[in-house]
Amino acid sequence: MSSTEQGTSSAAPAEPTTAPESAAAPEVPESFYYVHGKDKVVHKVSAGALQHSALIHGMISNLGYTEEQAKANPFPFENIDGDILQMVVDWCNQHKGKPTPPEDTNLPKQKEKLFDLVLAVNYLEIKELLTYCCKQVAMMVKGKSPEEIREIWMIPTDAEDEAAEKEAKKRAGKEAAGETAAAAGDAK
Amino acid sequence: MSSRDTEMEFSQLFGQLDIQNKEINLSNMIFHEDDVFRQLNELIQTTFPESSKPKIRFPLLKLPQLVLLECIENLDVLEIILFSLLSKRAKTIAKLIRWNPLDIQLGSDGKPQIQLRYSLNPGRTWITDLELSEYPYYQSSLVGPTVNHYLFMKNNGNAIEDLKQMAEHICEVFRSPIREITIVEQSLIDWIIKFQPTIPYLTIEKDVITSVGTLDCIFEDLKVTKHFVLNSIRTPKKIQCTEPISFPSISIHNSYWFTVPLILNGNNSIIRLYESKLTPKDINTILKEWQKGAKLQNLKYLEIQTTTHLYDNDCSDEIFKYLYPTSVHRNEGRPKTVSIDDEWTYTLPEVVVVHNITRSDGMTLSVFGSFRDLKRGGRELFLGMQVWHKQP
Numbered sequence: 413m414s415s416t417e418q419g420t421s422s423a424a425p426a427e428p429t430t431a432p433e434s435a436a437a438p439e440v441p442e443s444f445y446y447v448h449g450k451d452k453v454v455h456k457v458s459a460g461a462l463q464h465s466a467l468i469h470g471m472i473s474n475l476g477y478t479e480e481q482a483k484a485n486p487f488p489f490e491n492i493d494g495d496i497l498q499m500v501v502d503w504c505n506q507h508k509g510k511p512t513p514p515e516d517t518n519l520p521k522q523k524e525k526l527f528d529l530v531l532a533v534n535y536l537e538i539k540e541l542l543t544y545c546c547k548q549v550a551m552m553v554k555g556k557s558p559e560e561i562r563e564i565w566m567i568p569t570d571a572e573d574e575a576a577e578k579e580a581k582k583r584a585g586k587e588a589a590g591e592t593a594a595a596a597g598d599a600k
Numbered sequence: 601m602s603s604r605d606t607e608m609e610f611s612q613l614f615g616q617l618d619i620q621n622k623e624i625n626l627s628n629m630i631f632h633e634d635d636v637f638r639q640l641n642e643l644i645q646t647t648f649p650e651s652s653k654p655k656i657r658f659p660l661l662k663l664p665q666l667v668l669l670e671c672i673e674n675l676d677v678l679e680i681i682l683f684s685l686l687s688k689r690a691k692t693i694a695k696l697i698r699w700n701p702l703d704i705q706l707g708s709d710g711k712p713q714i715q716l717r718y719s720l721n722p723g724r725t726w727i728t729d730l731e732l733s734e735y736p737y738y739q740s741s742l743v744g745p746t747v748n749h750y751l752f753m754k755n756n757g758n759a760i761e762d763l764k765q766m767a768e769h770i771c772e773v774f775r776s777p778i779r780e781i782t783i784v785e786q787s788l789i790d791w792i793i794k795f796q797p798t799i800p801y802l803t804i805e806k807d808v809i810t811s812v813g814t815l816d817c818i819f820e821d822l823k824v825t826k827h828f829v830l831n832s833i834r835t836p837k838k839i840q841c842t843e844p845i846s847f848p849s850i851s852i853h854n855s856y857w858f859t860v861p862l863i864l865n866g867n868n869s870i871i872r873l874y875e876s877k878l879t880p881k882d883i884n885t886i887l888k889e890w891q892k893g894a895k896l897q898n899l900k901y902l903e904i905q906t907t908t909h910l911y912d913n914d915c916s917d918e919i920f921k922y923l924y925p926t927s928v929h930r931n932e933g934r935p936k937t938v939s940i941d942d943e944w945t946y947t948l949p950e951v952v953v954v955h956n957i958t959r960s961d962g963m964t965l966s967v968f969g970s971f972r973d974l975k976r977g978g979r980e981l982f983l984g985m986q987v988w989h990k991q992p
Contacts, residue, residue: 523656523658524656526658527658527659527662527663530663530667531663531664534663534664534666534667542667542670543670546667546670546671546673546674547674549658549660549671549674550671550672550674550675550679551674552656552658553675553679553683554679555738557682557737558682558685558686561679561682561683561686562686563657564656564657564658565657565658565659565660565661566657566658566659566660566661567660567661567683567686567687567689567690568661568687568689569686569687570687570688570689573687573688573689
């Protein structure tokens with residue numbers, strides 16, 4: 413839990429990003445949880461918004477945190493860049509308690525970030541957002557020629573694949589030989 | 601250059617773009633934001649080919665497999681084909697998805713095309729066209745209620761060979777068999793016999809068959825499960841066919857070789873013979889055998905176009921000799937259509953008089969037809985014979 417403690421101490425927990433309050437707030441006070449990414453910036457997110465993420469929802473259900481405990485121990489997602497986590501949190505807040513529309517206009521537009529976003533969304537198990545992201549990925553090659561598709565999606569040719577496979581085998585062989593030699597040295 | 605000049609230049613480019621427009625979603629006539637970006641991208645690439653290579657890269661193959669497959673599932677049919685052609689690995693990935701089965705049709709209007717259609721969505725057709733073109737491009741068109749999406753691809757100088765390879769590739773990726781093929785070249789017959797000897801629909805174009813042996817191969821090695829169409833053949837030797845054709849529905853042009861035994865010994869339900877050499881006496885034999893009931897038990901419709909030197913009444917007498925048909929002036933419940941195959945229902949001509957012959961099992965055979973004088977002498981006889989059951 414050291415990373416969580418570092419996250420809360422270094423990343424200004426006093427100013428977490430919050431979901432916009434709706435005019436017709438529910439009578440029961442909403443509980444909030446805290447998450448942070450690689451940049452340790454803590455985001456305050458309502459339980460309703462976090463329900464989109466099967467992973468976080470499962471963590472909340474299993475841990476049974478009180479709000480104080482949750483504030484003291486933000487969920488750490490060290491493998492997700494801060495700006496990507498921000499996008500995800502924003503999307504979850506925008507879609508809190510709403511049915512997801514067939515065409516989502518709130519998707520992050522920066523296509524350069526799409527790969528990291530897809531990985532993060534897949535990791536956090538946000539099914540609807542993953543569906544939208546996958547559609548975006550497919551849209552990248554709409555109307556493109558084969559060579560453009562190859563370039564955009566970085567698809568290697570058969571020759572490149574074969575060369576990479578040979579290289580990987582060579583490397584694996586060398587590593588295995590190194591391990592054998594090291595084991596022999598230890599035995600002596 | 602003034603700003604107005606620049607604006608004019610871009611307006612002209614946009615005009616050109618409109619003409620060159622390679623893909624417009626005509627299915628719903630909505631011009632999406634993505635279409636605008638795509639066209640702009642095309643415009644930039646046409647104008648600045650070197651400096652306009654796509655900047656955004658997405659390492660698709662580095663995605664977790666399930667996510668990667670979900671991305672691929674969002675591609676449309678033509679995009680899946682293009683993707684699967686990129687490399688062996690891409691093809692393997694595309695094959696991992698259980699695509700909805702496709703109706704695959706090879707060749708139409710004599711063009712090296714592959715038409716693809718989902719049976720659940722027949723209003724949308726994807727067409728891969730392997731005509732010689734400079735570069736691959738897309739085009740869409742709205743024909744009545746049907747949307748056709750074309751992918752024009754460059755062939756390697758032999759469109760038929762490319763067609764075969766592409767068909768094999770598509771069948772493998774989509775795990776769907778070929779549903780229909782139009783043979784425009786003899787090599788396609790050898791190929792389809794090896795690749796998929798059972799096929800629902802087979803059409804052989806005019807003058808493709810030039811040897812008796814090829815015709816024998818078709819009847820021996822191919823199984824046509826729905827409808828077989830044979831257009832005119834050009835063989836140096838006269839065809840002599842002794843074994844009946846086991847395909848359920850057959851339409852044969854230049855059918856001089858299709859004899860009475862072939863009709864009587866076959867199990868065909870639809871037989872359509874054009875430029876036949878059958879005589880009124882032959883037709884009488886066929887009708888008698890049908891009435892006896894031992895043969896032609898599956899027959900639903902027989903159509904014969906032949907020539908005769910007999911006049912109307914003499915010809916009718918010859919055809920109905922010892923059959924004593926009843927002449928009917930009204931429809932009396934006879935179906936007005938015949939199902940030639942699963943896709944094609946043929947509307948029968950409206951006739952004033954129909955001659956009915958009945959069989960002991962209650963089936964009726966209605967004979968109707970017309971005569972036409974030929975300039976070269978003689979008369980053309982066009983006969984339709986429909987088998988049906990009178991509802992009580």
